[in-house]
Amino acid sequence: xxxxxxxxxxxxxxxVYYGPGLCGxxxxxxxxxxxTAPQAKGKLISLATxxxxxxxxxxxxxxLGTVRGFxxxxxxxxxxGQVFYEASRKLILKGVDGVVFVADxxxxxxxANIECLYNxxxxxxxxxxxxxxxxxxxxxxxxxxxxxxxxxxxxxxxxRKGEPVIEAVxxxxxxxxxxxxxxAKQVLTELRGAG
Amino acid sequence: MAENPILLREQxxxxxxxxxxxxxxxxxxxxxxxxxxDGQQIAVHGEQGDVDTTxxxxxxxGNVAATGGMAKLIGERExxxxxxxxxxxxxxxxxxGRVLLVVVFDERSSLGLVKLRSKQISxxxxxxxxxxxxxxxxxxxxxxxxxxxxTDDEIDSLFSESQL
Numbered sequence: 084x085x086x087x088x089x090x091x092x093x094x095x096x097x098x099v100y101y102g103p104g105l106c107g108x109x110x111x112x113x114x115x116x117x118x119t120a121p122q123a124k125g126k127l128i129s130l131a132t133x134x135x136x137x138x139x140x141x142x143x144x145x146x147l148g149t150v151r152g153f154x155x156x157x158x159x160x161x162x163x164g165q166v167f168y169e170a171s172r173k174l175i176l177k178g179v180d181g182v183v184f185v186a187d188x189x190x191x192x193x194x195a196n197i198e199c200l201y202n203x204x205x206x207x208x209x210x211x212x213x214x215x216x217x218x219x220x221x222x223x224x225x226x227x228x229x230x231x232x233x234x235x236x237x238x239x240x241x242x243r244k245g246e247p248v249i250e251a252v253x254x255x256x257x258x259x260x261x262x263x264x265x266x267a268k269q270v271l272t273e274l275r276g277a278g
Numbered sequence: 279m280a281e282n283p284i285l286l287r288e289q290x291x292x293x294x295x296x297x298x299x300x301x302x303x304x305x306x307x308x309x310x311x312x313x314x315x316d317g318q319q320i321a322v323h324g325e326q327g328d329v330d331t332t333x334x335x336x337x338x339x340g341n342v343a344a345t346g347g348m349a350k351l352i353g354e355r356e357x358x359x360x361x362x363x364x365x366x367x368x369x370x371x372x373x374x375g376r377v378l379l380v381v382v383f384d385e386r387s388s389l390g391l392v393k394l395r396s397k398q399i400s401x402x403x404x405x406x407x408x409x410x411x412x413x414x415x416x417x418x419x420x421x422x423x424x425x426x427x428x429t430d431d432e433i434d435s436l437f438s439e440s441q442l
Contacts, residue, residue: 085283086318087423090291094425095318125332130340139344142317142336148436151424155436158317158336174343178316264437271433274283274425 084178085274093154096270097178098263101203102185103195104136104164107224110253111185112141112159115263118256119145137163140175147267157267164199173206181218181270182207183262185253186241188223188231193240200241218269219246222262227252284314285414285423290406291321297402298323301379305395306387308367311380312403313338320377329382338371338380359396361389374400377407 086095100108109129116127123146130139141161146154162172176182184203186196204214223237238248247265251258286294298310302324309324311331317339322331346356360371370381370392379400381392417423 084314084316086286086314086320087283088286088291088320090286090288097316097318126330128333128337139340142333142340144332144336150432150436151428153424170347171344174340174347177343178314178318268433268437271425271428271436272430274423275428 085180085270087153091154092152093156094150094274095156095158096180096267097158097160098181098183098266098270099175099179100159100161100183100185101172101176101199102164102224103187103192103199104166106164106185106187106192106196107251107253108161108164108185109137109141111183111222111224111251111259111262112143112161114253114256114259115145115159116143118260123147136165137161138168139163139171150271155271157263157270159263169202172202173209176206176210176212179207179210179212179217180273181220181266182214183220183222183266184241185222185224186237188225188234188237189228190230190232193232193237196237196241200243215244218266218273219244220262220266220269221246221248222251222253222258223248224251224253224258226250226257227255282414282418283423284410285417286320286410287413290410290413293406294321294403295323297399297406301381301395301399304398305381305383305392307381307383307392308386309382311335311338311382313378313380315339315342315373315376315378324382334380338369338378342371342373342378359393361393363389370396372396372400375404375407376411377403379403 102108125144127143129141132138143159145157160175162175207214249258249262253259302310311322312320313335317336319331319335349357358373362369367384372379379396383392
């Protein structure tokens, strides 16, 4: 939920990166963290297992700049992708303002993408949100791998409502900021309509 | 928009700060942080030192969400308070409606005192926050929010300024 503080002149919004296990959600955040100026970001918190799989969530606050005298701060979260962390995944969506679905472009992960997208819709609904109404971006990640499906084919399977689709290679940063921009822009545009 | 935004006006913000200051004094606490259940820090008072209160807020909300999930699994609605005791520093968290009151304290205080003072102030915090929610709904419905007139150019310039 967007939080507007008139005293500190800040707008705080929550963006969640969602997607199947090992699709690159944490890698997206890691790249944003590594590429932004120290004054624009807080700590990157990773609640991960000993083998670096997300256990609960990753979190980083990011300040974009000032609009109408208010500092805009985005709180970026990832969810654990593994199926058995379903209960935790659902909790992270509470109060979300925008969602990025990170799809794994590899052929053998298409079923996992479809299942996870269905799971996202279910979990949003459980919190009273509708994917069709919430700011949302589809990222096609791992476009550099040899066994990827054509972008058009993934879009045909996964696009829900004409949302922006960004092709990405999160490990090298390609498309990462374009994705963040696309979702942040929708969140801010929604503020215009909030009244 | 997923939900109506919460709008915290200056007067309410300083009202909350005053309540936190009183709690900090009465509980002999090191630091008091008020956090939205979604993980956003609302106000902070006390010896911050090098404590990253933004991360603390996010982790406290995650902590409460996780224990709330456990509560439901065993047939409880929620666990209204959580305490974590360390060797030198401890944390007490209480759920007050849609906000979390996080108190960091050390050997200058005790868990019993922090619990008691947190409970004593919870009614005032709850009623203040109920007012804030009511005001937010009124403001959102009145079309007087500061971002109603925001332009695409302004949003775009935000991204060019931040060099993303």
